[in-house]
Amino acid sequence: MSESFSPSDLAAIEAAVREAEARTTGEIYCVVAEESSDYAETPLAWAAGVALLGPILLLLIGVTVELPNLFGGWTAAQADAGRAAAQAALVDAVLLQGLLFLATFLLGSIPAVRRRLTPRGLKRERVRRHAQELFAAKNLHATRERTGVLIYVSAAEHMAELIADEGIAAVVEPGVWERAMAALVAGLKRNEPAAGFAAAIGLCADVLAEHFPARPGDNPNELPDAVVVLPRT
Template sequence: MKLSPSDLAAIEGAIRQAESRTTGELYCVVTEESSDYGETPLAWAAGVALLGPALLLLGGVHVSAPDLLGGWTAAQVSQAAERAARDALIGAILLQAGLFVVTLVVAAMPSVRRALTPRAFKRERVRRRAREQFAAKSLHLTRERTGVLIFVSFAEHMAELIADEGIAAQVDPKVWDQAMAALIEGLRRGQPAAAVAAAIGLCADVLAEHFPADPDGNPNELPNAVVVLPRA
């Protein structure tokens, strides 16, 4: 999912229009993906590989020693049992290694990796990167602590909204749910620019109610341009 130059311009215009109604400062950051989720292929490969011995048992592979009544000596029985156990162990190791490599290759494919990554884990990574951007872009340094970050991660179809303490002290976090729901729904429909612009408008409605524009001066403290981050 990509934003074209016209998409970026439309979002910037939505921010400019929104900020004309409020002393709040809206800042938008988008990224293709918030993490490489490198742990996911490794975890799945290790888990599947551990199933190797169980697959052997389910496949009917078993180790048995020869019947003592068949004329075998104790030494022969011991050697045969040792050889059978060694062959079974080598087979299990080879099977586990094969399962590990195959699963690792398949799970490393971007679409598969995202599908196999638990949603809660993706949510945590998106939230973490949003917090990093809030601090890195100095949204906490506005005059009245009224910075609002809208962070969008396209691959996960997730978004985060972080309001600075000046806003958080007066606005219930649940107030932003409608804007975030509209944003996520738009991402799922493959309309990122329209979704972000709609969310900005809904956020502006909240901000205008609690933090209306100052007629004596409404400085623009943060850039309106959308920040596009590379894949993490």
């Protein structure tokens, strides 16, 4: 998704942030990340699960393992043949499990497949966690009045987060930001990222200006206005 952000899009978003911050002492900071996590555990989990189903798959395709009848009379030759058959079936099952594990792991390691196999709830948790980490790393919590707002988009997951610092959270209910996030997501879905960001930034500015209006001569720009684009690591 970040490839769809042209230089003019980035400039338009930066201008929207600058215009919004002229109306409020709040600080709006925008970040676009390629992906919030590598989800390395996803192919491992799927590979293990599929491999464990190997014996069941054997039964479904008609391959059965017949163990010796322990309660009947057996000759030495029959006992040896039974043990050999059981050992061969066990080896086949283990080989099948190994092949299933390897094939599933390799398939799940393809980025597009890995993202589809990752549960949405896990992706949402990772996006939220990465946004929180960036909030701290970019010093949004260090503004003079604790009025920083992070607007974060994670491209691969097609998800967005908004985090407001404690100075804002003390007077603004979390649900107030839903309109801004809906406008952002709608713009991204239309492949109009600049329009989506601009709409979201404007709505955030409306909220911030109501509670934290600009003070003439005392409204320092504490954070960069430019969009930060984070490549996939």
